[in-house]
Amino acid sequence: MPLLEVKGLKIYYFTLRGVVKAVDNVSFTLEKGESLAIVGESGSGKSTLGYGLIRLVPPPGRIVEGEIILDGTDLTKLPESRIRREIRWKRISMVFQGALNALNPVKRVGDQIVDAILAHESVTKKEALQRAMELLKAVGIDPRRVNNYPHEFSGGMKQRVVIAMALALNPDIVIADEPTTALDVVVQAQILNLLKKLKQERKMSIILITHDLSLVAELADKVAIMYGGKLVEIGSSDDIYTDPKHPYTKGLMASIPRLGGKKELYWIPGNPPDLRSPPPGCRFHPRCPYAMDICRVKEPPYYNIKGVSVACWLFEEKKSGG
Ligand SMILES: Nc1ncnc2c1ncn2[C@@H]1O[C@H](COP(=O)(O)OP(=O)(O)OP(=O)(O)O)[C@@H](O)[C@H]1O
Ligand code: SF4
Ligand SMILES: [Mg+2]
Numbered sequence: 001m002p003l004l005e006v007k008g009l010k011i012y013y014f015t016l017r018g019v020v021k022a023v024d025n026v027s028f029t030l031e032k033g034e035s036l037a038i039v040g041e042s043g044s045g046k047s048t049l050g051y052g053l054i055r056l057v058p059p060p061g062r063i064v065e066g067e068i069i070l071d072g073t074d075l076t077k078l079p080e081s082r083i084r085r086e087i088r089w090k091r092i093s094m095v096f097q098g099a100l101n102a103l104n105p106v107k108r109v110g111d112q113i114v115d116a117i118l119a120h121e122s123v124t125k126k127e128a129l130q131r132a133m134e135l136l137k138a139v140g141i142d143p144r145r146v147n148n149y150p151h152e153f154s155g156g157m158k159q160r161v162v163i164a165m166a167l168a169l170n171p172d173i174v175i176a177d178e179p180t181t182a183l184d185v186v187v188q189a190q191i192l193n194l195l196k197k198l199k200q201e202r203k204m205s206i207i208l209i210t211h212d213l214s215l216v217a218e219l220a221d222k223v224a225i226m227y228g229g230k231l232v233e234i235g236s237s238d239d240i241y242t243d244p245k246h247p248y249t250k251g252l253m254a255s256i257p258r259l260g261g262k263k264e265l266y267w268i269p270g271n272p273p274d275l276r277s278p279p280p281g282c283r284f285h286p287r288c289p290y291a292m293d294i295c296r297v298k299e300p301p302y303y304n305i306k307g308v309s310v311a312c313w314l315f316e317e318k319k320s321g322g
């Protein structure tokens with residue numbers, strides 16, 4: 001049994017201007033100690049999926065269907081009180097998008113970590129402070145800086161503090177939502193290395209959310225490509241990088257700059273779908289260079305191609321020998 005199994009998850013925002021189908025029938029599994037990257041362009045539903053997994057979907061959003069099974073328990077069925085007591089931060093935690101800018105500027109970083117611990121566990125303040133210092137050390141910050149204020153840290157160090165807070169209750173799964181955006185490339189690499197180290201040392205599972213496919217190769221065991229609220233391709237990192245199958249994944253791959261590669265980078269023309277009224281059939285069809293008649297009317301099922309799951313009608317043809 002996988003550590004986490006997400007089945008047919010739908011998360012919609014019920015706005016005055018219509019229903020935004022931000023996460024629409026998403027399924028995947030995550031094993032203990034495994035890292036999964038969820039990759040897709042802005043507005044594809046990545047953060048919403050993350051919020052769903054820790055049951056923090058902001059209104060007017062809510063989970064409308066599906067299951068989030070953690071160790072055999074469906075989290076969508078648990079009352080909020082049990083999620084708060086047993087699941088959120090303790091089993092699954094999240095480093096929110098842009099969280100490094102959300103640290104309290106007038107509070108010492110150590111105290112912010114201490115507060116996070118004391119909010120969920122009955123330990124003494126002294127014990128919590130001790131743990132805060134250990135956490136800082138684990139994320140590569142000198143524990144003697146426990147009394148510093150956020151402004152005394154660089155962007156990369158603030159991100160480390162936020163990661164330390166997500167680790168405070170020793171969760172099985174950490175969701176990191178765009179943890180490297182707004183950081184320069186060197187610091188980006190350091191943060192990704194830190195996540196990799198934590199994964200190995202703590203046997204922790206990681207869900208890394210990013211719009212940048214080029215970032216994930218080193219860290220991710222598995223990659224899930226998200227387009228317009230749906231996962232269109234899921235496979236091992238190796239398979240996705242060496243042999244992308246879905247036309248959208250191919251487009252993403254072609255838009256990654258390579259050392260010594262050709263100067264002109266490809267970018268997928270067109271705009272992401274409006275999730276209040278997504279295109280019928282395959283949501284990618286208005287932008288897909290391979291679109292066929294069936295793509296405009298019927299949603300493609302998932303085809304399993306040598307362990308890679310891909311939602312595209314092109315593979316129906318291949319299956320039938322075309
Ligand atoms: N609070 C909200 N109310 C209404 N619609 C929302 C809300 N939050 C997100 N959405 C919509 O849901 C869709 C998915 O948004 P989400 O933030 O999950 O995407 P994302 O992939 O994380 O994007 P980004 O890469 O920009 O962070 C978008 O169409 C967005 O406009
Ligand atoms: S199903 Fe059709 S439109 Fe969608 S990605 Fe495949 S070929 Fe393109
Ligand atoms: Mg987001």
